[in-house]
Amino acid sequence: MAQRTTDIIVGLFILAGGAALLVLALQVSGLTLKPGGETYSVQAYFNDAGGLSSRARVSMAGVTVGRIREVTLDQETFQARVVIDIEADYDSIPADSSAIIRTSGLLGEQYIDISPGADMESLADGDTFYETQSALNIERMISNFATGQGGD
Amino acid sequence: MSDRSCIILDDVVFTRGHRRIFDGVSLTIPRGRITAIMGPSGSGKTTLLRLVGGQLKPDSGRVLVDGEDVSRLRRKDLYQLRERMGMLFQSGALFTDLSVFENVAFPLRVHTPLPDDMIRDIVLMKLEAVGLRGARDLMPAELSGGMTRRVALARAIALDPELIMYDEPFAGQDPIAMGVVVKLIRELNTTMGLTSVLVSHDVPESLSIAHYACIIADGKLIGEGTPEQLKAHPSPRVQQFLNGQPDGPVPFHYPAPDAAADWGCVVPGEEDSRA
Amino acid sequence: MPDYLTNRIARLGRGTMEAVASLGRSAGFLWGSLVGVPRPSVGLPLMVRQIYNIGVLSLAIVVVSGLFIGMVLALQGYYILSDFGSESAIGQMIALTLLRELGPVVTALLFAGRAGSALTAEIGLMKATEQLSSMEMMGVDPLRRVIAPRLWAGFISMPVLALIFSVVGIWGGMLVGVQWLGVFEGSYWGNMQSSVTFFDDVVNGLIKSLVFGFVCTWIAVYQGYDCVPTSAGISSATTRTVVFSSLAVLGLDFVLTAVMFGSF
Numbered sequence: 001m002a003q004r005t006t007d008i009i010v011g012l013f014i015l016a017g018g019a020a021l022l023v024l025a026l027q028v029s030g031l032t033l034k035p036g037g038e039t040y041s042v043q044a045y046f047n048d049a050g051g052l053s054s055r056a057r058v059s060m061a062g063v064t065v066g067r068i069r070e071v072t073l074d075q076e077t078f079q080a081r082v083v084i085d086i087e088a089d090y091d092s093i094p095a096d097s098s099a100i101i102r103t104s105g106l107l108g109e110q111y112i113d114i115s116p117g118a119d120m121e122s123l124a125d126g127d128t129f130y131e132t133q134s135a136l137n138i139e140r141m142i143s144n145f146a147t148g149q150g151g152d
Numbered sequence: 153m154s155d156r157s158c159i160i161l162d163d164v165v166f167t168r169g170h171r172r173i174f175d176g177v178s179l180t181i182p183r184g185r186i187t188a189i190m191g192p193s194g195s196g197k198t199t200l201l202r203l204v205g206g207q208l209k210p211d212s213g214r215v216l217v218d219g220e221d222v223s224r225l226r227r228k229d230l231y232q233l234r235e236r237m238g239m240l241f242q243s244g245a246l247f248t249d250l251s252v253f254e255n256v257a258f259p260l261r262v263h264t265p266l267p268d269d270m271i272r273d274i275v276l277m278k279l280e281a282v283g284l285r286g287a288r289d290l291m292p293a294e295l296s297g298g299m300t301r302r303v304a305l306a307r308a309i310a311l312d313p314e315l316i317m318y319d320e321p322f323a324g325q326d327p328i329a330m331g332v333v334v335k336l337i338r339e340l341n342t343t344m345g346l347t348s349v350l351v352s353h354d355v356p357e358s359l360s361i362a363h364y365a366c367i368i369a370d371g372k373l374i375g376e377g378t379p380e381q382l383k384a385h386p387s388p389r390v391q392q393f394l395n396g397q398p399d400g401p402v403p404f405h406y407p408a409p410d411a412a413a414d415w416g417c418v419v420p421g422e423e424d425s426r427a
Numbered sequence: 428m429p430d431y432l433t434n435r436i437a438r439l440g441r442g443t444m445e446a447v448a449s450l451g452r453s454a455g456f457l458w459g460s461l462v463g464v465p466r467p468s469v470g471l472p473l474m475v476r477q478i479y480n481i482g483v484l485s486l487a488i489v490v491v492s493g494l495f496i497g498m499v500l501a502l503q504g505y506y507i508l509s510d511f512g513s514e515s516a517i518g519q520m521i522a523l524t525l526l527r528e529l530g531p532v533v534t535a536l537l538f539a540g541r542a543g544s545a546l547t548a549e550i551g552l553m554k555a556t557e558q559l560s561s562m563e564m565m566g567v568d569p570l571r572r573v574i575a576p577r578l579w580a581g582f583i584s585m586p587v588l589a590l591i592f593s594v595v596g597i598w599g600g601m602l603v604g605v606q607w608l609g610v611f612e613g614s615y616w617g618n619m620q621s622s623v624t625f626f627d628d629v630v631n632g633l634i635k636s637l638v639f640g641f642v643c644t645w646i647a648v649y650q651g652y653d654c655v656p657t658s659a660g661i662s663s664a665t666t667r668t669v670v671f672s673s674l675a676v677l678g679l680d681f682v683l684t685a686v687m688f689g690s691f
């Protein structure tokens with residue numbers, strides 16, 4: 001085969017590898033091309049964060065609106081302090097909304113569902129949720145039992 | 153060193169496993185001449201060429217090419233020295249994934265900055281010399297053994313080396329091709345003053361073109377001189393080899409244990425030939 | 428001490444010495460092949476040619492295997508997860524299995540069988556027909572000219588093949604899970620995206636396949652270069668390539684997994 005044909009085919013092969021990496025980054029791991037600056041962060045305190053972990057989904061009405069940045073223990077109240085990054089586009093979430101820890105399916109990932117309140121004020125950077133609902137204990141027990149460790 | 157000698161072997165000892173192939177061989181190969189090295193097959197002729205090319209290192213002794221000790225050269229210098237040597241391998245050793253043309257062009261492309269059209273001219277000239285200009289587009293798998301050897305010869309002389317080593321150039325050639333090869337070796341030597349080392353067990357052809365010949369057997373040099381001197385050599389071993397007598401001082405058998413031990417009985421007629 | 432016992436011990440000693448010597452030789456061989464960058468005008472076309480032989484020609488088997496493995500994972504995952512009502516998690520299960528384990532490992536095993544054995548046989552035959560020797564005698568280093576382009580081509584091809592394998596597998600899983608078994612497409616991708624992290628899963632898998640590419644190609648070319656130059660020698664070298672590569676891949680996979688994902 002002519003060297004040129006080989007060159008072209010090999011070029012396409014390498015491109016296919018690059019395209020595959022791109023698909024894995026965008027479609028499979030859900031990286032966005034937008035730089036990560038366009039978010040604001042709010043926090044929520046839970047008596048029991050269950051298997052919630054950083055990078056877990058935060059959604060409203062089933063639509064992903066943000067991700068969890070970190071889950072830490074508050075040393076004074078001994079509650080779990082969860083910091084949430086919400087996309088800047090969603091800037092009119094009522095300030096009295098509540099954050100609920102839910103599980104997708106019986107064994108799926110845990111995520112935070114924001115249940116909207118009625119306040120005219122909106123959540124802004126640095127705000128804290130007034131009302132939270134912790135992970136269901138029985139659910140956690142089953143998930144601990146089934147995965148042996150509870151979440152990833 | 154004398155300007156007349158190109159290759160000097162100085163008391164070379166070489167062993168493969170437990171078998172001593174050279175047991176103190178000293179030999180001088182003159183510059184600009186055709187030297188034939190003859191010997192029964194398995195006597196180490198190919199090994200000798202590999203020692204000269206630096207692919208094998210002697211256990212002791214020195215191999216000097218142009219005054220340089222081949223086994224002590226640094227890798228880079230060795231490769232540079234090899235660019236001035238051509239070697240025709242016994243099997244031809246053509247690159248099977250390249251056409252005849254590309255095989256001959258290979259050393260030119262690697263070692264010279266020549267443009268494509270000049271390379272083409274040189275390659276066709278070399279192929280013409282071995283009578284295979286028409287076979288340039290064939291692949292090595294499509295060639296007969298004799299043709300393969302001739303293409304390999306064209307490749308070996310592509311860079312116009314100063315020293316060329318032929319390993320069994322006559323084996324497997326038909327009478328006409330044999331004549332062509334003999335003529336070619338002689339012409340290369342006279343027109344270009346090429347030092348030629350010819351390794352062969354074909355006695356008449358070798359003696360007909362060599363200026364100088366030597367015979368190795370049993371790891372030793374058993375005779376050397378001009379073809380005339382060799383023909384008149386007093387040693388019975390030399391005479392046995394030159395005349396192709398099956399029985400004599402040079403054993404036809406590869407060294408072997410007692411035949412009786414192998415077969416478990418005394419083989420009639422074998423008793424006396426073992427010594 | 429009884430004779431047979433000392434014989435055994437002697438054989439063990441000799442075997443160990445030979446293994447160590449062989450390892451040393453192969454390291455020297457690798458060094459000789461990779462040091463010194465050749466002129467790009469010479470080296471690049473040779474490498475491209477080898478990427479074609481090693482990578483492009485392995486593409487078909489990698490794509491077909493990836494597709495079927497993805498589809499099987501979807502079937503198995505669906506039947507297991509639907510017991511817990513979590514069949515929408517198959518996306519996440521398929522993606523994580525492929526990216527972390529099956530993508531790199533199965534691709535490497537296929538690579539050893541398809542490309543590694545071919546490399547060994549090709550180089551072994553070049554040795555047996557004295558092509559490597561004659562190259563040396565022409566003043567061309569076969570390590571640079573023959574071995575180096577093949578090594579680099581293997582290093583480059585393996586990760587590309589593994590990435591393609593994973594993508595095709597995930598797509599095959601979607602075909603079965605979403606199109607056939609009726610998992611909601613949004614949750615197939617959504618679940619996947621919330622559990623797959625680019626740097627932990629994709630990049631770690633990529634690192635695995637780089638390591639496997641390096642090891643498999645190294646084994647293949649070294650076995651060819653070091654083989655006994657006869658037909659029996661080449662055939663046993665080819666067998667060794669497949670066996671050693673497979674064992675090396677599985678063993679290294681365990682080590683790499685423990686280092687990368689084992690945060691216990």
Ligand SMILES: Nc1ncnc2c1ncn2[C@@H]1O[C@H](COP(=O)(O)OP(=O)(O)O)[C@@H](O)[C@H]1O
Nearest residue numbers: 168169173191192193194195196197198199200
């Ligand atoms: N790679 C090798 N390993 C072990 N022994 C070898 C090898 N190559 C050649 N020999 C031995 O060296 C001797 C000389 O071989 P060679 O130089 O090829 O002989 P010639 O070319 O004169 O026929 C032979 O007896 C052969 O058994």
Ligand SMILES: [Mg+2]
Nearest residue numbers: 197198242319
């Ligand atoms: Mg020979």
